[in-house]
Amino acid sequence: MSIRDAQREAVIERLAGHLLAHGLARTSLRQLAQAAGVSDRMLLYYFADKAEVLAAVMARVAGELSLRLAEAIPDGAPLKPAELVRRAAAFTTGPDMRRFMRLWVEVVAAAARGEAPFSAIVAQVMAGFRHWVDTRLDLPEGADREGTAAAIIAVIDGLALVDICSEDEIAARMAAALSTLLAE
Numbered sequence: 662m663s664i665r666d667a668q669r670e671a672v673i674e675r676l677a678g679h680l681l682a683h684g685l686a687r688t689s690l691r692q693l694a695q696a697a698g699v700s701d702r703m704l705l706y707y708f709a710d711k712a713e714v715l716a717a718v719m720a721r722v723a724g725e726l727s728l729r730l731a732e733a734i735p736d737g738a739p740l741k742p743a744e745l746v747r748r749a750a751a752f753t754t755g756p757d758m759r760r761f762m763r764l765w766v767e768v769v770a771a772a773a774r775g776e777a778p779f780s781a782i783v784a785q786v787m788a789g790f791r792h793w794v795d796t797r798l799d800l801p802e803g804a805d806r807e808g809t810a811a812a813i814i815a816v817i818d819g820l821a822l823v824d825i826c827s828e829d830e831i832a833a834r835m836a837a838a839l840s841t842l843l844a845e
Contacts (some may be wrong), residue, residue: 669707672697676714677721677759681760685767689713706714712778719768719782723789726761730793739799742809743843749794749817750839754832762821790814 662670679687679696687696690711694704708714733752734745736778768786772779794810820839824832 665707672699672704672707673717673721676718677725678721680718680764684764685771690714716778716782719786720766722761723786727789727793729758730748734797736796740797741799742813745794745841746813747814747836747843749813750820750836753817753821754836756832758821759825762818763825766819766822766825787814 669736675697676693679693683696684746687693688711690704691701691712693714694701697704699707704714706715730749730752734740734748740748751759765786768779769783772783791807791810791814794813795806798806798809798813800806800809816839820832
């Protein structure tokens with residue numbers, strides 16, 4: 662790895678921490694450079710533009726989330742959809758995950774408003790997570806794997822949305838109620 666590449670990776674790492682801590686509120690090119698500890702010009706030396714910065718940083722955040730998910734729900738024996746939802750719900754609504762889910766909701770909202778480059782980022786992250794869910798599903802032959810994976814993501818994202826928008830500590834109760842519903 663060249664010195665430039667190593668420095669670029671360090672910038673991405675610092676900016677991933679910045680976005681997880683502050684969300685999208687401070688994402689002008691100048692604010693990103695300041696958070697990365699470099700000048701505006703240096704940031705543009707490492708990246709073509711702000712869109713490339715944000716895409717690289719969100720890829721890092723999604724990668725970190727994927728690693729944590731893989732630890733919580735390892736690849737191996739496929740799971741029935743209800744069990745996968747139960748495990749993912751418990752994981753996603755945990756206190757350590759709230760910062761990831763807050764950022765995800767912000768990115769999705771920015772994409773819904775048509776803000777560049779968020780539509781492309783959301784499409785890429787969603788495709789990755791649909792694949793991740795699909796590889797862990799135990800479904801009968803001929804089942805709609807992609808539709809089931811998308812439905813599971815919708816449930817998990819919905820739980821996370823309620824969790825981050827609630828003033829009280831509802832997350833654990835939501836995950837428990839979902840487990841009960843799925844067991845019926």
